[in-house]
Amino acid sequence: MLTDPIDEKLVELAVAGDSEAFGEIVTRWERKIFALCFGMLGREDEARDAAQETFISAYRNISNFRGEAKFSSWLHRIAVNQCLTVKRRTRTRSEDFLDETSGEDERVFVAPAHRSPARVTEKTERLTLVRQAVSSLPIDLRQVIVMKEFEEMTFQEISDTLELPLSTVKSRVYSALRQLRMKLERVPIEIS
Amino acid sequence: MNNVLSPKCILSTDILSYLYGEMPAAEYSTFESHLLDCGDCTDEFAAISIARYEVYDWKMTEFEPLETPVFVIPTPVPQLATGLSWVDTLRNAFNHSWAVPGFALAGLAIISTFAGVFNYTGGTEELAQVNSNVTPVVESRSIVENETLTAPPAMAKDSVEEQAPPPGSKPEHAAAVRSVQKVKVRPARRSLAPRAVEASATRTRERVVPRLNEFAEDEDTSLRLAQLFEDVDTSD
Numbered sequence: 032m033l034t035d036p037i038d039e040k041l042v043e044l045a046v047a048g049d050s051e052a053f054g055e056i057v058t059r060w061e062r063k064i065f066a067l068c069f070g071m072l073g074r075e076d077e078a079r080d081a082a083q084e085t086f087i088s089a090y091r092n093i094s095n096f097r098g099e100a101k102f103s104s105w106l107h108r109i110a111v112n113q114c115l116t117v118k119r120r121t122r123t124r125s126e127d128f129l130d131e132t133s134g135e136d137e138r139v140f141v142a143p144a145h146r147s148p149a150r151v152t153e154k155t156e157r158l159t160l161v162r163q164a165v166s167s168l169p170i171d172l173r174q175v176i177v178m179k180e181f182e183e184m185t186f187q188e189i190s191d192t193l194e195l196p197l198s199t200v201k202s203r204v205y206s207a208l209r210q211l212r213m214k215l216e217r218v219p220i221e222i223s
Numbered sequence: 224m225n226n227v228l229s230p231k232c233i234l235s236t237d238i239l240s241y242l243y244g245e246m247p248a249a250e251y252s253t254f255e256s257h258l259l260d261c262g263d264c265t266d267e268f269a270a271i272s273i274a275r276y277e278v279y280d281w282k283m284t285e286f287e288p289l290e291t292p293v294f295v296i297p298t299p300v301p302q303l304a305t306g307l308s309w310v311d312t313l314r315n316a317f318n319h320s321w322a323v324p325g326f327a328l329a330g331l332a333i334i335s336t337f338a339g340v341f342n343y344t345g346g347t348e349e350l351a352q353v354n355s356n357v358t359p360v361v362e363s364r365s366i367v368e369n370e371t372l373t374a375p376p377a378m379a380k381d382s383v384e385e386q387a388p389p390p391g392s393k394p395e396h397a398a399a400v401r402s403v404q405k406v407k408v409r410p411a412r413r414s415l416a417p418r419a420v421e422a423s424a425t426r427t428r429e430r431v432v433p434r435l436n437e438f439a440e441d442e443d444t445s446l447r448l449a450q451l452f453e454d455v456d457t458s459d
Contacts, residue, residue, distance in 0.1 A: 065276075066272045066275070067269040070268065071268075107262075107265045111258050111265055154284070161280075162281065162285075181282055186245060201240075209270070212274035
């Protein structure tokens with residue numbers, strides 16, 4: 032995660048009490064924080080709640096941010112804390128209701144809420160960029176990312192299918208995601 | 224893998240397993256505790272999560288609404304379900320030890336039945352027609368040689384009666400009649416084939432020669448029958 036001078040300036044303004052500056056921070060980071068929460072929780076509704084709690088917590092504690100670490104790392108740590116809190120809460124609720132089906136395996140995609148035409152257009156453009164980014168991957172990386180994300184195969188299944196070592200499969204998936212992240216770095220950051 | 228993932232932390236290799244939920248259950252709490260303390264792993268996890276979510280969102284938006292094509296397999300499946308073709312069925316039928324002798328006997332029975340029916344209906348009638356066309360006065364030798372060409376007893380009797388000598392006939396004629404009466408008359412064989420009948424009839428026709436000088440002119444019926452026989456032969 033690169034240090035962004037715009038973030039540092041916005042943080043200074045937010046610490047000084049500029050609410051609009053903090054609003055700009057939210058606009059720049061909400062999709063990334065949401066994605067992080069989604070990666071940890073696996074549910075879009077829970078990830079949205081966790082992201083919201085993350086920004087509320089950051090707004091309350093931004094005066095404690097001393098700039099010793101990157102703002103992104105500070106924000107990420109708040110998000111991880113919120114996600115772990117949500118997971119603990121969910122786990123406790125599941126134990127209370129003896130719901131054995133909920134847990135790590137329960138990853139349900141909830142249909143996104145109604146979006147404005149501007150958001151729809153923005154998302155369409157972003158999806159076009161994602162499609163182009165995936166298409167531009169080398170064939171060996173594109174192969175594993177399709178098997179992993181679209182066919183929802185496990186690493187072991189991909190390893191067995193392609194007759195590759197498990198570490199090679201993980202390495203290729205990791206490389207594919209990193210390359211995608213770099214290609215999509217300039218994509219406007221908006222949360223649905 | 225360490226050369227790809229962040230080399231700063233040992234547990235960074237578990238980021239992917241945690242992200243895709245493929246980490247052993249006992250290691251989740253350990254990794255999450257580490258994630259809280261390690262800023263590098265947190266940033267790395269965030270970067271990978273963002274990239275993964277972009278792909279996930281793309282899949283859910285553009286591919287998830289697509290309907291899975293429905294393939295209708297017609298039932299019942301002809302031949303494919305059983306796996307037996309008509310050749311296999313026939314081969315299985317002959318696999319039994321009794322199959323070959325049984326089918327052979329059945330075939331012989333069918334052939335015999337058809338041959339018998341033919342002899343009873345067509346063959347005897349043709350033979351009777353041939354015998355009726357033959358000149359009554361024949362040489363005894365020719366009949367004996369054609370033992371296969373025999374007529375029913377009634378027919379043979381009629382033939383003999385027709386050959387009865389008229390009053391005042393010559394002795395030669397009487398001797399000829401006696402020789403004919405000595406001929407052993409056998410019942411018609413039903414297994415006689417049409418071609419055999421025709422061949423025998425042809426040989427009989429060749430050897431029956433009218434002998435005009437042996438009869439009186441007013442009783443020379445052999446000449447009239449021979450002409451009639453020739454008319455029939457040419458019409459075929």
